[in-house]
Amino acid sequence: MKKKFRIPIGVNSQQSLWGFFIILLLLTAPVSQVVAGVIVAPSVVVLDDKSKTGRMNLQNPSNSPKEVSISFSYGIPESDSLGNVNIFLRDTGITDPHSALGWVKAFPRKLIIPANGSQVVRFIAHPPKDLQDGEYWVRVVVESQEGITSIPVATDEEQITTQLNMIMRTAVMLKYRTGELVASVKLKDTQVIVNENDVDVFVDLANTGNVSYIGLLECQLLDADKKVISKNHIQLALYKDLLRRITLPFAEGNFKKPYSVAVSVTNKGRKDIPTSEMVFGNDLSTSISLVE
Known part of the structure; x- marks a missing residue:
């Protein structure tokens, strides 16, 4: 199933309007990526059959703590008939034999990075037996949540407070390599x-x-x-x-x-x-x- 990111808007019982903004950064990533004030490096994580482990560094350059979660999805660049390229993240229904979803783990998966602090996330691969030579792929989804900002909006009949809860996501490619590798x-x-x-x-x-x-x-x-x-x-x-x-x-x-x-x-x-x-x-x- 493809993940579709949208902005649900509704009014709760206390007449507060919540907007959830999700930004997905997938293509042409620099050496590090900034996700809601969190710097992610490297932009591609490479594991191999020798160590089966890797790491990613998350840095919070802001003056407030950041709540970060790590998850996994599958997604590779796909093009349409006009040559436009998109990446759709999928959690289920994956038939690609090069998918590594399900056998790569992250530690920790939920963390709070203090102000001006950093945290290392470690990865370990548990590949299936008799894995064929080649490269296997999974997206590391890094989600950082901003604090809630209240914006008062005055009307003639009532006062409605608009609160923006910003959730930022980036999907970093993780590659697991084994055996003889051929680029062609x-x-x-x-x-x-x-x-x-x-x-x-x-x-x-x-x-x-x-x-x-x-x-x-x-x-x-x-x-x-x-x-x-x-x-x-x-x-x-x-x-x-x-x-x-x-x-x-x-x-x-x-x-x-x-x-x-x-x-x-x-x-x-x-x-x-x-x-x-x-x-x-x-x-x-x-x-x-x-x-x-």
Whole structure:
């Protein structure tokens, strides 16, 4: 079942209005993430079959205590037909054999971090026997609750106090690795749509390895002399099949037609991830001519 985060609003018997705000931060995380004033590091936790343990540091830089809870869900990047990427957290009905949900534990799971304090959360994996080589995934959901803020709202007939109870969530990826690890990506299809002012490049990729393919996708709009008209790149986190879209604008200049688009995929050059945590694999490149 997919988790859907919404804002339920209701009025209780004391005529108080409660709003619950939930923010889910999932894609393109920096080295540390700030969750309701709590700094979470690292943004990806990696365990292996040697130690089966790992840790995460939670830091509270504010002047008030923070109540934090740790839970687990499953969720990987999924794309729609337009190349938009979302992550849906699921607790049940998971059929992916690469799910680690249910056999990774956290200690502690509920904690109060004092003002300007920190706390280490430890993880331990209890993988099933005869686990095949590869990488297994689960999301560590870190939830931090803010204090309640009262905002008086005056009306002609009554006084209603609005109270905001802010709950912030982030879902950090935890990866468990065992055996021989293979990072491999395959280009399924590439399509280009020419618009009035830009070009949309759709790149359909398949993960053919047994680990997540973490890398970069770059597209360049070139003229007949291979001069770069424009270029763009995005970070790539490929767990299964994924369709990504990159938009390349037409730039003014002395460019010769016909134009073409050069597409390249690599998992080298990611400076935001320690080299020790990377599993390096193959690179891809292709070129598409634009039809006038």
